[in-house]
Amino acid sequence: xxxxxxxxxxxxxxxxxxxxxxxxxxxxxxxxxxxxxxxxxxxxxxxxxxxxxxxxxxxxxxxxxxxxxxxxxxxxxxxxxxxxxxxxxxxxxxxxxxxxxxxxxxxxxxxxxxxxxxxxxxxxxxxxxxxxxxxxxxxxxxxxxxxxxxxxxxxxxxxxxxxxxxxxxxxxxxxxxxxxxxxxxxxxxxxxxxxxxxxxxxxxxxxxxxxxxxxxxxxxxxxxxxxxxxxxxxxxxxxxxxxxxxxxxxxxxxxxxxxxxxxxxxxxxxxxxxxxxxxxxxxxxxxxxxxxxxxxxxxxxxxxxxxxx
Amino acid sequence: xxxxxxxxxxxxxxxxxxxxxxxxxxxxxxxxxxxxxxxxxxxxxxxxxxxxxxxxxxxxxxxxxxxxxxxxxxxxxxxxxxxxxxxxxxxxxxxxxxxxxxxxxxxxxxxxxxxxxxxxxxxxxxxxxxxxxxxxxxxxxxxxxxxxxxxxxxxxxxxxxxxxxxxxxxxxxxxxxxxxxxxxxxxxxxxxxxxxxxxxxxxxxxxxxxxxxxxxxxxxxxxxxxxxxxxxxxxxxxxxxxxxxxxxxxxxxxxxxxxxxxxxxx
Ligand SMILES: Nc1ncnc2c1ncn2[C@@H]1O[C@H](COP(=O)(O)OP(=O)(O)OP(=O)(O)O)[C@@H](O)[C@H]1O
Ligand SMILES: [Mg+2]
Numbered sequence: 001x002x003x004x005x006x007x008x009x010x011x012x013x014x015x016x017x018x019x020x021x022x023x024x025x026x027x028x029x030x031x032x033x034x035x036x037x038x039x040x041x042x043x044x045x046x047x048x049x050x051x052x053x054x055x056x057x058x059x060x061x062x063x064x065x066x067x068x069x070x071x072x073x074x075x076x077x078x079x080x081x082x083x084x085x086x087x088x089x090x091x092x093x094x095x096x097x098x099x100x101x102x103x104x105x106x107x108x109x110x111x112x113x114x115x116x117x118x119x120x121x122x123x124x125x126x127x128x129x130x131x132x133x134x135x136x137x138x139x140x141x142x143x144x145x146x147x148x149x150x151x152x153x154x155x156x157x158x159x160x161x162x163x164x165x166x167x168x169x170x171x172x173x174x175x176x177x178x179x180x181x182x183x184x185x186x187x188x189x190x191x192x193x194x195x196x197x198x199x200x201x202x203x204x205x206x207x208x209x210x211x212x213x214x215x216x217x218x219x220x221x222x223x224x225x226x227x228x229x230x231x232x233x234x235x236x237x238x239x240x241x242x243x244x245x246x247x248x249x250x251x252x253x254x255x256x257x258x259x260x261x262x263x264x265x266x267x268x269x270x271x272x273x274x275x276x277x278x279x280x281x282x283x284x285x286x287x288x289x290x291x292x293x294x295x296x297x298x299x300x301x302x303x304x305x306x307x308x309x
Numbered sequence: 310x311x312x313x314x315x316x317x318x319x320x321x322x323x324x325x326x327x328x329x330x331x332x333x334x335x336x337x338x339x340x341x342x343x344x345x346x347x348x349x350x351x352x353x354x355x356x357x358x359x360x361x362x363x364x365x366x367x368x369x370x371x372x373x374x375x376x377x378x379x380x381x382x383x384x385x386x387x388x389x390x391x392x393x394x395x396x397x398x399x400x401x402x403x404x405x406x407x408x409x410x411x412x413x414x415x416x417x418x419x420x421x422x423x424x425x426x427x428x429x430x431x432x433x434x435x436x437x438x439x440x441x442x443x444x445x446x447x448x449x450x451x452x453x454x455x456x457x458x459x460x461x462x463x464x465x466x467x468x469x470x471x472x473x474x475x476x477x478x479x480x481x482x483x484x485x486x487x488x489x490x491x492x493x494x495x496x497x498x499x500x501x502x503x504x505x506x507x508x509x510x511x512x513x514x515x516x517x518x519x520x521x522x523x524x525x526x527x528x529x530x531x532x533x534x535x536x537x538x539x540x541x542x543x544x545x546x547x548x549x550x551x552x553x554x555x556x557x558x559x560x561x562x563x564x565x566x567x568x569x570x571x572x573x574x575x
Contacts, residue, residue, distance in 0.1 A: 158427045159419050162412045166405040172397070173405055176364070177419045177473075178390030236407060236457055 006258050012134050014254030015141030016202035017221070018247045019148050023195030024222025025246045026152075026188050027088075031168040034219065036092040037077045040099035041070035041193040042215030045200025047107040050210035053117035060120055063201050070197020071190045073099060078189045082182070088189075103212050111211040119205035137206060144202065148195065149247060153239045164188060165238060221274055225249035227281035231288070253277070311513040312377035312392065312480035314363055315339040319372030321358050321537075332358040333369065334537035340530075342377075343511045347524045349556075350534030351564050356517040357398075359534070360485045363515065365389040376480055390420045394474040395483035396467065400490050403470025406459030410450065410469055413458050414439045417473035442472050446502065464495030468502060475506050482507065484516040488523075496520075500527065521560070525553040535563055 020042050027035040045066035052062045073095070081091035104110065125136035155161045160179075167174045167184035174181050196218060204210045229249025235241040260273060321333040332355045340346055348356050361367035362374060365386035374382045376392050386393075394417075397403050404413045415430040429435075436454065443451040446468055450461075458466060467487060474482060484503065488496035504527050507514045518524050524531055530548055533541035540563050543551060 155427075157431065158429055159415050160427060162408060162416050162430055163419060166408055166413075166416060169407055170402065170405045172402050174416070175366070175385075175387040176390060176395055176397075176403075177416050178387050179416075179419060180387045 001259075001262060006255055006262060008134055008138065009258035009261075010251050010254035012137045012141065013206070013258070014250050015138065015145045016199050016206060017254065018145050018199075018225075018250040019202065020196045020199035020215075020218055021222040021225040021250050022148065022152060022243065022246050023192035023199070024219060025226050025242065026192040026195075028223060028226060029242060030165055031088075031185055031188050033088045033168070034092070034223075035074070035077065035088055035189055035192060036096050036219055037074055037099070037189075037193055038196045038218045038222065039215045040096045040103060041073050042196040042200040042203075042218045043103050043212060044070050044073060044099060044106065044215075045197035045202075046204035046210040046214055047103045047200075047212065048197075049201040049204040050107050050112045050114060053114045053119065053205070054112065056117070059118055059123065059205060062205070063120070063198055066197040066201035067194040068197075070200070071194030073197075074189045074191075074193030075186070077193075078186050088185075100212065107210055107212060110213075111209070113209045115208050117208065119208060120202075121206055141202065141206070145247065148198075149243055153243050156238050156243070217271065217274065220278065221253060224274060224278045224281060225253050227278065227285065228252045231281060231284060310478055310480060311342045311511055313340060313342045313344075313375075314481055314513060314515070315373075315375040316359075316362065317373040317375075319362055319369045319374065321355075321362060321367055321369050331537050333362065336372070336537075336539060338532070338539055338542075340513060340515065342513055344530060345507050345512070345514045345528040346516070346530045346532060347528040348515060348517045348532045348534060349519070349521070349524045349560060354534040355537040356534055357485055358537075360395070360483045360515060360517060363481060364393050364395055364483055392480040393483060394420065394477075394479040394481075395485070396470045396474050396487040398486040398489055400463035400466045400470075403473065404458040404461075404466050407457055409455050410443070410458050410461075411436060411439050411454040413469065414442070414473055414476065417476045420479075421477040442476070443469075446472065462495075464491045464499060467491060467495075467499050471499065471503060471506065475510065475512070480513065482512045482514040484514065486517050486519060489519060503527075521557050522553045525551055525556045531556065533560055533563055 020038065024038055027033055048066050048069060049062040052065065053059060077088070077092045077095045080086060080095060081088055084091070121137055121140055124140045125131065125133065128136065128139075130136040130139065156165060163174055163177070163179040164184045164187060167179065167181040171181040174184065196215070200215060203214070226246055226249055229245030229247070229252070230241065232248055232252070233241050233245040256277065257270065260270075261267070316336050316338050319333055319336040320331065322329050322331045324330050336359070348359065350356050358367060362369055365381065365384055365388070368383065368385070372382070373380060376389070381389055381392070405416070408416070412430055415435065439454055440451045443454070448465065448468060450465060450469065453461070458469060461469065471487070487503070488499045491499060500523055503516070506512070514528075516528065530542070530544040531551065532539050541559060
């Protein structure tokens, strides 16, 4: 087995996914909740990009549009949650289902390929003169991921970023310093989905292929990547043990996948493999004494009125 | 700048129409700027509700709340935070366990208006500021700025909360039984520190306590509450002459009355 090859494959295909999983991580770890909209918003990025590129538009603009539209879709989930008083999980399941039709309408077909369209990866390798596609892809994907990691880390280390981190853990305290936890949750959901849309666009451009089902496992693989990353990098620092751990976790997961692929396992079994990996990661965490962090439910954050000790 | 606080006809009731609990019953009280008020009363008398109404965590069903000249009755707590700061009874409530002490203190400075929301927490200048704030406590907490607040003891967390609550320039400081979860010596330390800060800075402060000695020792004025009403208001010369024993006697008269009322009422 060519282990270097496994690693290179993982880096090439994994980098764009790391961005999506950072979006999953934001809601999962900073707000202690699950936003299932990410499945659709990832796909939405890919579908928008497909249609956009097939019309011959600028591939860099596709990244921006995907992120913005996906972020707006996240805002719909937030609005549904607030207006109807639903839990985030329930609101996002409903929006997720609804967006499936939207994605189908955007792409105009269940799948589309655009092998001859111009993508950012094509213009990048042309601009840099790197002919080895894999190296070029790793450099560009890694570069964009690094930019996202840098911006996210910088934000999380500002006062507002600290308020965002605290809002999921201690909403009462966050309110007492003048910050609305609901606004922080809104920012988290919108940013998380924007990252997923951006990642969907990147993946579509790299594969030159979009499919209305391609984001379906975003939430579960995202959680897997978070758990794997946290197993490797354990601690409380939000940048190293949070943001960077997610990237490492993604690469580990992709290594596993490309290893299994090279073993010749039928890709239909991937979902089962993912499920086993999730449970194994949880099991290892438990035996290693890493406890799940339980935090106040979303209800206590959004319904501030009442007895406050 | 310390501000006055005034409540006019404030009523708070909880529950449904069939089972209504009146936590505050038509309260009128005004607290001057720089006044240090202690509040005592039996369980369920409405002390926490009073504090919550001033903080904005509970919006009254009737009446008016003013801080300084501003009517803040309808303002929710997060929009009053520039004026009101508080230390909670629950030691885990005032700080965020997973954040470092420095990050918690940085959060507290979000209360100050007109700051850039994207200030970095860990700049050298901020760290030095936090360091000197904590050094005043004399507990060695300044060396643990980069450790998570969750690793502190309850008393230490309460001290950090107190420092956080007095950062910036709160118009009103609210303390709801903030030492009740602490062991006696830690409670004394936190109480002393509270008294020093309130006096030094001339803060308007409202402090709820069940400890009669503390109520008699600290503050310029004592309010006694039963059943959602302020039934006694001891200030001026009477307050200066107040001893723990006299306060207990007075409180017992009032609380005793409450008990008879209840028996007759039911
Ligand atoms: N969220 C709530 N829902 C319903 N009733 C409440 C709520 N909060 C307080 N109450 C009721 O309001 C009354 C006053 O409560 P409050 O917490 O203000 O009392 P307290 O004087 O602070 O008591 P303690 O000394 O026990 O802290 C009590 O009868 C209580 O049961
Ligand atoms: Mg109380």
